[in-house]
Amino acid sequence: xxxxxxxxxxxxxxxxxxxxxxxxxxxxxxxxxxxxxxxxxxxxxxxxxxxxxxxxxxxxxxxxxxxxxxxxxxxxxxxxxxxxxxxxxxxxxxxxxxxxxxxxxxxxxxxxxxxxxxxxxxxxxxxxxxxxxxxxxxxxxxxxxxxxxxxxxxxxxxxxxxxxxxxxxxxxxxxxxxxxxxxxxxxxxxxxxxxxxxxxxxxxxxxxxxxxxxxxxxxxxxxxxxxxxxxxxxxxxxxxxxxxxxxxxxxxxxxxxxxxxxxxxxxxxxxxxxxxxxxxxxxxxxxxxxxxxxxxxxxxxxxxxxxxxxxxxxxxxxxxxxxxxxxxxxxxxxxxxxxxxxxxxxxxxxxxxxxxxxxxxxxxxxxxxxxxxxxxxxxxxxxxxxxxxxxxxxxxxxxxxxxxxxxxxxxxxxxxxxxxxxxxxxxxxxxxxxxxxxxxxxxxxxxxxxxxxxxxxxxxxxxxxxxxxxx
Amino acid sequence: xxxxxxxxxxxxxxxxxxxxxxxxxxxxxxxxxxxxxxxxxxxxxxxxxxxxxxxxxxxxxxxxxxxxxxxxxxxxxxxxxxxxxxxxxxxxxxxxxxxxxxxxxxxxxxxxxxxxxxxxxxxxxxxxxxxxxxxxxxxxxxxxxxxxxxxxxxxxxxxxxxxxxxxxxxxxxxxxxxxxxxxxxxxxxxxxxxxxxxxxxxxxxxxxxxxxxxxxxxxxxxxxxxxxxxxxxxxxxxxxxxxxxxxxxxxxxxxxxxxxxxxxxxxxxxxxxxxxxxxxxxxxxxxxxxxxxxxxxxxxxxxxxxx
Numbered sequence: 001x002x003x004x005x006x007x008x009x010x011x012x013x014x015x016x017x018x019x020x021x022x023x024x025x026x027x028x029x030x031x032x033x034x035x036x037x038x039x040x041x042x043x044x045x046x047x048x049x050x051x052x053x054x055x056x057x058x059x060x061x062x063x064x065x066x067x068x069x070x071x072x073x074x075x076x077x078x079x080x081x082x083x084x085x086x087x088x089x090x091x092x093x094x095x096x097x098x099x100x101x102x103x104x105x106x107x108x109x110x111x112x113x114x115x116x117x118x119x120x121x122x123x124x125x126x127x128x129x130x131x132x133x134x135x136x137x138x139x140x141x142x143x144x145x146x147x148x149x150x151x152x153x154x155x156x157x158x159x160x161x162x163x164x165x166x167x168x169x170x171x172x173x174x175x176x177x178x179x180x181x182x183x184x185x186x187x188x189x190x191x192x193x194x195x196x197x198x199x200x201x202x203x204x205x206x207x208x209x210x211x212x213x214x215x216x217x218x219x220x221x222x223x224x225x226x227x228x229x230x231x232x233x234x235x236x237x238x239x240x241x242x243x244x245x246x247x248x249x250x251x252x253x254x255x256x257x258x259x260x261x262x263x264x265x266x267x268x269x270x271x272x273x274x275x276x277x278x279x280x281x282x283x284x285x286x287x288x289x290x291x292x293x294x295x296x297x298x299x300x301x302x303x304x305x306x307x308x309x310x311x312x313x314x315x316x317x318x319x320x321x322x323x324x325x326x327x328x329x330x331x332x333x334x335x336x337x338x339x340x341x342x343x344x345x346x347x348x349x350x351x352x353x354x355x356x357x358x359x360x361x362x363x364x365x366x367x368x369x370x371x372x373x374x375x376x377x378x379x380x381x382x383x384x385x386x387x388x389x390x391x392x393x394x395x396x397x398x399x400x401x402x403x404x405x406x407x408x409x410x411x412x413x414x415x416x417x418x419x420x421x422x423x424x425x426x427x428x429x430x431x432x433x434x435x436x437x438x439x440x441x442x443x444x445x446x447x448x449x450x451x452x453x454x455x456x457x458x459x460x461x462x463x464x465x466x467x468x469x470x471x
Numbered sequence: 472x473x474x475x476x477x478x479x480x481x482x483x484x485x486x487x488x489x490x491x492x493x494x495x496x497x498x499x500x501x502x503x504x505x506x507x508x509x510x511x512x513x514x515x516x517x518x519x520x521x522x523x524x525x526x527x528x529x530x531x532x533x534x535x536x537x538x539x540x541x542x543x544x545x546x547x548x549x550x551x552x553x554x555x556x557x558x559x560x561x562x563x564x565x566x567x568x569x570x571x572x573x574x575x576x577x578x579x580x581x582x583x584x585x586x587x588x589x590x591x592x593x594x595x596x597x598x599x600x601x602x603x604x605x606x607x608x609x610x611x612x613x614x615x616x617x618x619x620x621x622x623x624x625x626x627x628x629x630x631x632x633x634x635x636x637x638x639x640x641x642x643x644x645x646x647x648x649x650x651x652x653x654x655x656x657x658x659x660x661x662x663x664x665x666x667x668x669x670x671x672x673x674x675x676x677x678x679x680x681x682x683x684x685x686x687x688x689x690x691x692x693x694x695x696x697x698x699x700x701x702x703x704x705x706x707x708x709x710x711x712x713x714x715x716x717x718x719x720x721x722x723x724x725x726x727x728x729x730x731x732x733x734x735x736x737x738x739x740x741x742x743x744x745x746x747x748x749x750x751x752x753x754x755x756x757x758x759x760x761x762x763x764x765x766x767x768x769x770x771x772x773x774x775x776x777x778x
Contacts, residue, residue, distance in 0.1 A: 015652070019594065022598045030536075031539075051716045061535060064535055065652065071646060073651075115532075119532065123651065127576045133652070133653045134653065147506055449701065452548060453527075454528060
């Protein structure tokens, strides 16, 4: 029993003798395997001995202290005013995935520093004395952004091999940026060089996703179509085009149809000099004949079958140029007005009791629409985006997979594998789930529940009820 | 094996625990809070507390193998009920958080630290030299045995080599082994000092935590070992003996006496229990406000069929 007390004393004393430190070089790094568990306590000696053996192994492992070569330790200093650890000797291999530069020095976040301390790579000094792991926990995990629960999840994932760093909400690319596939740029302190967005942009982000780039190329508006909604972006990097009305009045400029079979002018009058470039000045009338010769006005020779097909088609097709009313239109605008009038006329046979009262039908059958739009019109439940959220639920970490560690670059980390939200209380409600999923963009969110040291991971997958309709 | 005589119904570890607790009865264990979480850092405290039946959960990296999650190391995180039970028994006290007081650099302590480091360096250097000499001796003796030259020549050669080694040997500072302490140095073991420093229990008390505590205390009194049961959908897991060696018997769900539980919740927890082969215990404590004398009511759920 005395011998046991002596060895126990060695284990419990915190500071080892130099001889013990020296011997620690050859310490085993293996962890004993735990045997099978029993179901019923029988009180037999065999069971008691096995329990005692397990307990002894357990205390041996738990009481062991970390011993490292001084040359393997990176020295650092804790700066409590900034809640940051500043390295004083060059960083080791961990610098590839952890840490950031600030004021020309290499720095670590408190959770990263604590993890490296537990790993045995880092020695942090405060007021010229080295901090123990306990002091690290008590000093570094002081704030609500990085509590002990967050650190437990952080440590758990890092021990599994993932690359974990803090989440910055402004680093999530908007839907539009993702469409453009812009490369993400980061400065050395880990913050993304984001485009400064005006404050009204959070609601505008919803709208910008619906703007289809190909539809709005009308007139002289040119490339300024994406800043047309809301207030213009003050720091826009795109060359600003003035939003001016078109300079030309197309209703008065004639564009003769030289290929028309019916009307062949012999010459064209000179155009208005204001339409021409200044250097050209005025030009005379244009002789059309040589140009017409270059046009292919030969009749197409069709085979009998093709001729028959054309004839059948023509039976039902009416040449729009034969329409007398259309011929009376002098330009495109008048033609559109004619179309409008014709549509209005067809509408006049709408029954008054349906269309003149305060409640009108939802849809006019004469109107052309797709099935999808029609279903949208008659839908009662609309999918919604819940955007206003609470402060207590936030995404804390970005997780990158371990097999990408070799090519991982802090300046261009790429898209994370998942984002982590840590909590230890009741399950988050639907509002929170939707909000965090939206905040995270296209990266799935994983929820880590910490129950008194026990960590479980959950994820909620968003699901859209499929509609059987093509829009 | 004396099996036929011994019909043990209670766990054996309880008998051992009472003996050990008598020996350690003077010592008060310190609990440090990190925010609202009670932690314990010293290995001897962990051992004493386990003998009282408090298991806790290890949440730090294991010193020997920090790159895995199956076995973790210090600190030990306690359930709030475990901490409260220890405090009520008078066996533990809360050590107030001293990180907020930011004293100036203590030159005495710094000097002590550096002196200790220097001393360690010298000793380790001497040990390294001895080690190398021993290796050299071993090698040379082996060579001598093989060559079988004259005794005097070999002795002289050995002496020369040893001298050369002693002259040329240098132990670089970077090769020195340094300990990275887990627990904070400082407070003495004297229990009187600890009692003075004890702060109030900082965890707020409400009805739910009261119920949980009473159930915990009652089960502990009956000799069971309890741990948290986050992965099983309950409040505690109940073991007949030390969790290192035994499987859990029950999953405990604490509900207050007058709370009504929807049927689907009962079905869900019963299904869960039968899937993991454990019995579910619904526990409620009597509504009285006094600490003693109230009883805890247990209801067990077992999935059975109609045959």
